Structures are given as structure tokens and as C-alpha cells.
Amino acid sequence: xxxxxxxxxxxxxxxxxxxxxxxxxxxxxxxxxxxxxxxxxxxxxxxxxxxxxxxxxxxxxxxxxxxxxxxxxxxxxxxxxxxxxxxxxxxxxxxxxxxxxxxxxxxxxxxxxxxxxxxxxxxxxxxxxxxxxxxxxxxxxxxxxxxxxxxxxxxxxxxxxxxxxxxxxxxxxxxxxxxxxxxxxxxxxxxxxxxxxxxxxxxxxxxxxxxxxxxxxxxxxxxxxxxx
Numbered sequence: 001x002x003x004x005x006x007x008x009x010x011x012x013x014x015x016x017x018x019x020x021x022x023x024x025x026x027x028x029x030x031x032x033x034x035x036x037x038x039x040x041x042x043x044x045x046x047x048x049x050x051x052x053x054x055x056x057x058x059x060x061x062x063x064x065x066x067x068x069x070x071x072x073x074x075x076x077x078x079x080x081x082x083x084x085x086x087x088x089x090x091x092x093x094x095x096x097x098x099x100x101x102x103x104x105x106x107x108x109x110x111x112x113x114x115x116x117x118x119x120x121x122x123x124x125x126x127x128x129x130x131x132x133x134x135x136x137x138x139x140x141x142x143x144x145x146x147x148x149x150x151x152x153x154x155x156x157x158x159x160x161x162x163x164x165x166x167x168x169x170x171x172x173x174x175x176x177x178x179x180x181x182x183x184x185x186x187x188x189x190x191x192x193x194x195x196x197x198x199x200x201x202x203x204x205x206x207x208x209x210x211x212x213x214x215x216x217x218x219x220x221x222x223x224x225x226x227x228x
Contacts, residue, residue: 126171126216132209134172134217136202143202147223150198154190158227162188166195166223174214176204184220195223 136143157163164187171180181199183192199221208217 126218127210128218130208130210130215130217134208134219135206147198150201152194153225154194157188157190163225163227166191167220168195168199168223169218169220170199172205172207172217172219174207174216176207178202191225
């Protein structure tokens with residue numbers, strides 16, 4: 001017996017069509033789902049910290065009123081002295097001034113001493129430059145010979161290789177004697193001590209003169225220490 005089906009009731013013929021329609025719907029739903037998720041994603045960098053809003057405060061400018069200076073007070077009127085001339089017949093009281101001689105009183109006179117600055121005598125004054133400078137007997141050449149003959153090089157300075165020029169300053173008195181020698185430029189304590197010793201050994205110099213009179217004069221002599 002042959003089975004007869006109507007074309008409308010035959011479902012096998014439309015199976016492929018419905019399968020394709022189903023695939024299309026599934027793909028459309030997936031596409032919409034992907035598009036929906038990508039569109040809704042938002043990246044925010046908000047940390048929750050908001051910058052403060054500063055409002056500029058407008059300070060009103062106030063103008064200071066100029067202080068009005070008070071006018072100077074008026075000058076006091078000058079009072080002119082009026083000399084009243086007394087008439088000859090007017091009674092005038094006479095005032096008498098009594099002197100100290102009539103009272104037998106001694107008049108005290110205070111004496112104020114006048115301070116006079118005492119000038120330093122030339123004998124004590126020390127000159128730097130005079131008309132005739134002091135001189136070693138025989139001149140400066142003999143002075144250097146005397147120093148070279150009497151100088152003794154300190155052993156410690158020789159071992160250490162110390163050498164140089166020591167400057168000694170002293171005072172030549174009126175009689176030519178040497179006093180108050182001091183070291184003006186030092187090189188080494190041992191060399192300074194030896195230079196002072198030799199200067200103190202010097203004989204009397206020819207004293208310096210100012211206005212033809214012997215005076216005290218400062219003089220400077222170099223003492224050289226040199227290793228050979």
C-alpha cells in the first residue's frame with residue numbers, strides 16, 4: 001500500500017531550509033551579543049580625587065584719604081618795648097649796689113690750671129729718618145764682615161736644610177750703643193736666635209744726628225743664612 005503525503009505535511013523537504021534559518025538566527029544573536037559587550041565597555045581613570053576649585057577673591061581697593069595738614073599757628077605778635085621817659089618832677093626810687101669792699105667780705109677767685117701737653121724730649125724720642133743716619137764703624141761693608149765672622153750656623157738648621165734671611169731691627173742710642181733688637185722677619189727659631197745674638201755683640205755705632213745733635217734712631221740690618 002503506497003503512503004501518500006500532502007506537500008504541506010512533508011517536513012523532510014523543509015528540513016534544510018529551517019536548519020539554515022536557525023544558523024542565521026544563531027549567528028545574528030552572537031553578533032549582536034559581541035557588539036553589545038564591546039559598546040558597553042568604558043574605561044574610567046577617575047580616582048575619586050577632585051581638584052579643589054579656587055575662587056579668586058576680589059579685594060576692593062581702598063583709597064586713603066590724604067590727611068590735611070593743619071595750618072601753622074599764627075605768629076605771636078611782637079611786643080615792642082616802650083621806653084617811658086620820666087619827667088624831672090617825678091619821684092624815682094634809686095637802687096644802690098653795694099660792693100664787697102664795703103661789706104668787708106673777701107672775694108673768692110678760683111684758679112683754673114691750664115693743661116700743657118709736655119712734649120717728649122728729643123733724648124727719649126726715637127726717629128725713623130734723620131739728617132745723618134747711624135753708621136757702623138767702617139761702613140756697611142764692615143758690618144756685613146762682622147756678622148759673617150761671628151755668625152755660627154745652628155746645627156739643627158743645617159741638618160734640616162733651613163736657610164734664609166732674618167731681618168733684625170734695633171735702636172742706636174745717642175752714644176752709639178745697640179738696644180732693643182727685635183726680629184722683623186723670621187725664618188726659623190734657631191736662625192732668629194743666632195741673628196739676635198750677633199747683633200747684640202756689635203760694637204758701638206756712630207750715632208745718628210738731627211740738627212747737629214745726637215738722637216736715637218731705629219735701624220734695620222739683614223742677617224743671611226746660606227748653606228754651601
